[in-house]
Amino acid sequence: MSERKIEDIRHKRKWHIWLVLIIALLVTLFPLFWVLVTSFKDSTEITSTKPVWIFKPTLEHYKSILLKEKETQDFETGTQSIVGIQTFEFYKYLLNSLVIAISTTVLAMVIAYPAAYSLARYRTLGDNYSFWVLSIRMLPPVIFLIPISILFAIYGLSDTRIGIIIAYLTFNIPFACWIIKSFIEDIPVDLEKAAYMDGYSRFQVMTRIVFPLTRSAVAAVMIICFIFSWNEFLFAMVISFIRATPLTAGVGLFVTGYGIRWGRISAAAVIAIIPTVVVGLIGQRYLVRGLTMGAVK
Amino acid sequence: MAEIAFQGVWKIYGKTVEAVKDMNLQIKDGEFVSLLGPSGCGKSSTLRMIAGLEEITRGNLDIGGRRINDVEPGDRDVAMVFENYALFPHMSSYDNIAFPLALRGEDKKVIRKKVEEISKLLDLGGLLKTLGVNLGGGEKQRVGIARALIRKSSVLLMDEPISHLDADLRARTRGELARLQRLLGITTVYVTHDQLEALAMSDRIAVMNLGAVQQYGTPDELYNHPANMFVARFIGEPPMNFIPCTLQRDGGGQVRLFTGGRGFDIRLAGEPAARIDPDFRGGEVMFGIRPIDFQLVGGSDGGPTAVKGGVLNYEAGCEHSYLEARLCEYTVLVECAPTALFSEGDTVTFDVAANRFHLFDRKTEASLMQGEKR
Numbered sequence: 001m002s003e004r005k006i007e008d009i010r011h012k013r014k015w016h017i018w019l020v021l022i023i024a025l026l027v028t029l030f031p032l033f034w035v036l037v038t039s040f041k042d043s044t045e046i047t048s049t050k051p052v053w054i055f056k057p058t059l060e061h062y063k064s065i066l067l068k069e070k071e072t073q074d075f076e077t078g079t080q081s082i083v084g085i086q087t088f089e090f091y092k093y094l095l096n097s098l099v100i101a102i103s104t105t106v107l108a109m110v111i112a113y114p115a116a117y118s119l120a121r122y123r124t125l126g127d128n129y130s131f132w133v134l135s136i137r138m139l140p141p142v143i144f145l146i147p148i149s150i151l152f153a154i155y156g157l158s159d160t161r162i163g164i165i166i167a168y169l170t171f172n173i174p175f176a177c178w179i180i181k182s183f184i185e186d187i188p189v190d191l192e193k194a195a196y197m198d199g200y201s202r203f204q205v206m207t208r209i210v211f212p213l214t215r216s217a218v219a220a221v222m223i224i225c226f227i228f229s230w231n232e233f234l235f236a237m238v239i240s241f242i243r244a245t246p247l248t249a250g251v252g253l254f255v256t257g258y259g260i261r262w263g264r265i266s267a268a269a270v271i272a273i274i275p276t277v278v279v280g281l282i283g284q285r286y287l288v289r290g291l292t293m294g295a296v297k
Numbered sequence: 298m299a300e301i302a303f304q305g306v307w308k309i310y311g312k313t314v315e316a317v318k319d320m321n322l323q324i325k326d327g328e329f330v331s332l333l334g335p336s337g338c339g340k341s342s343t344l345r346m347i348a349g350l351e352e353i354t355r356g357n358l359d360i361g362g363r364r365i366n367d368v369e370p371g372d373r374d375v376a377m378v379f380e381n382y383a384l385f386p387h388m389s390s391y392d393n394i395a396f397p398l399a400l401r402g403e404d405k406k407v408i409r410k411k412v413e414e415i416s417k418l419l420d421l422g423g424l425l426k427t428l429g430v431n432l433g434g435g436e437k438q439r440v441g442i443a444r445a446l447i448r449k450s451s452v453l454l455m456d457e458p459i460s461h462l463d464a465d466l467r468a469r470t471r472g473e474l475a476r477l478q479r480l481l482g483i484t485t486v487y488v489t490h491d492q493l494e495a496l497a498m499s500d501r502i503a504v505m506n507l508g509a510v511q512q513y514g515t516p517d518e519l520y521n522h523p524a525n526m527f528v529a530r531f532i533g534e535p536p537m538n539f540i541p542c543t544l545q546r547d548g549g550g551q552v553r554l555f556t557g558g559r560g561f562d563i564r565l566a567g568e569p570a571a572r573i574d575p576d577f578r579g580g581e582v583m584f585g586i587r588p589i590d591f592q593l594v595g596g597s598d599g600g601p602t603a604v605k606g607g608v609l610n611y612e613a614g615c616e617h618s619y620l621e622a623r624l625c626e627y628t629v630l631v632e633c634a635p636t637a638l639f640s641e642g643d644t645v646t647f648d649v650a651a652n653r654f655h656l657f658d659r660k661t662e663a664s665l666m667q668g669e670k671r
Contacts, residue, residue, distance in 0.1 A: 190379040190380070193370075194444075195396075196369075198400050213385075213387060
């Protein structure tokens with residue numbers, strides 16, 4: 001076969017790959033695009049049976065969320081303002097989300113790192129314990145919902161930020177632990193032994209030798225923990241009622257007895273997406289480097 | 298003074314795996330001692346016990362007269378060069394070398410001066426700013442040695458530090474290490490599985506197998522007076538030839554060695570016979586002879602210690618030639634002068650007792666030669 005033919009085949013194959021990628025990208029991004037577009041439409045355009053592609057953008061939904069307008073007239077329904085819209089306290093939810101996501105991420109790392117180190121370097125609680133830790137993450141989260149709700153109700157943790165943080169930690173710690181453990185295992189033990197011989201303690205070895213070498217992995221895991229905590233909806237919806245409601249659950253308040261306020265849901269969703277996109281963009285080099293660190297030696 | 302003394306030291310992993318068994322070893326101050334043996338013989342475990350990286354299960358380990366069984370690694374005044382160099386990849390060569398001193402809180406100017414001194418000694422001047430991760434094998438190894446030496450500790454431990462280098466660099470580094478050790482006079486324990494390395498560098502060598510020291514002595518003692526078949530087989534390249542035979546003492550101090558088959562039946566008298574342990578009256582033995590110790594005999598007879606053999610293969614070389622010969626039913630390797638010429642099927646006669654030969658008890662594998670006890 002001539003070189004030209006081989007080259008042609010390669011191009012054809014590439015062309016197919018591109019087509020698949022473009023389709024996958026469209027399928028993935030279209031809902032996001034539609035949410036973005038919807039957030040700028042007025043209610044008649046949103047509820048129109050035929051999709052409206054060309055429209056005059058409006059910032060009403062954003063204004064109503066961000067400026068906390070006590071509306072006399074509901075923009076979407078044309079009726080008097082109703083419960084759900086007036087109770088949507090964007091800044092409170094945003095603050096809750098930030099506190100919960102940041103605290104969960106930091107705490108997960110503070111707890112998971114020494115645990116991962118212990119699992120990587122010792123036979124902590126037997127050979128299978130580390131896998132047992134990970135198995136918690138493999139179960140569907142809904143399994144934990146009922147026991148956690150009952151326990152939180154008993155101990156007064158329902159509708160508190162601490163309660164939601166604890167609930168999120170149950171998922172983030174095993175994940176963080178497992179990923180970091182595998183990275184620590186890739187670091188030669190002799191590096192640590194050399195540091196012991198020079199006088200470092202076990203703790204100093206972990207913090208000053210091993211930690212700097214796993215920084216990329218830690219950054220990647222922190223980004224993933226943050227995004228998980230920020231995006232979580234199920235637990236937030238069940239555990240929080242008023243005080244501790246994060247943005248994801250808050251958006252759900254637009255589903256009222258009088259109708260679903262798609263415009264505001266979309267506007268709130270667009271705002272809620274921004275931090276994860278920013279974190280993702282800033283951290284993408286860590287994500288790639290961190291998650292592939294052990295892959296190529 | 299940094300003498301190292303093992304007194305009945307055991308290392309047992311779990312409950313059953315005996316990595317080091319009842320080790321009794323004295324290493325003198327300033328001596329270069331190698332722990333030599335195959336993989337899994339317990340040499341690295343021994344080294345790590347000295348370093349404090351492995352706990353001692355039983356027995357006492359003293360350094361400079363102080364029992365150090367329970368002393369933390371950092372307090373033992375022991376430095377170590379690791380097999381994979383163990384350089385911190387996120388630090389520069391300078392920081393790697395300065396690490397032990399920085400940890401002790403020494404003044405930055407003093408550290409700089411000491412790093413410069415040691416870098417000069419090891420020719421590291423141009424590499425001080427390079428990150429550990431970007432160094433080549435030989436460079437990493439030199440930085441690793443510099444990091445160990447800068448502490449000026451009384452004992453230096455080296456765990457196969459040059460095994461990852463290519464052959465040429467290994468040969469050069471071997472000489473450099475030995476020179477450096479003599480220059481600094483630091484008590485050194487060196488772990489290796491390469492007998493050439495151990496023979497070239499060491500004052501004394503402890504040959505280990507299955508967790509036990511088989512023989513502890515100078516390179517000359519190990520080569521010329523192996524205590525048992527393991528040492529005889531392990532030391533020397535190409536390895537010693539073994540021929541199982543029977544020893545019979547005749548009246549008048551004569552010794553007869555013969556195999557069941559035809560061809561190997563020799564009689565020793567005088568000095569060669571006198572070298573055999575007189576307490577061993579007779580029985581199954583292993584006759585050992587190094588390839589270099591065969592003596593080719595011209596003519597057809599050759600005397601009472603001559604053995605005939607057929608040439609199986611001949612490998613001509615520039616420095617040495619090797620002859621593979623069939624001696625009764627055993628194949629032996631013979632080293633001969635490069636000028637010798639043989640062809641397959643030739644018949645050759647060797648005098649097997651003209652130079653050195655060795656006898657071992659076939660049951661215990663211990664040497665039966667006088668002065669070759671462990």
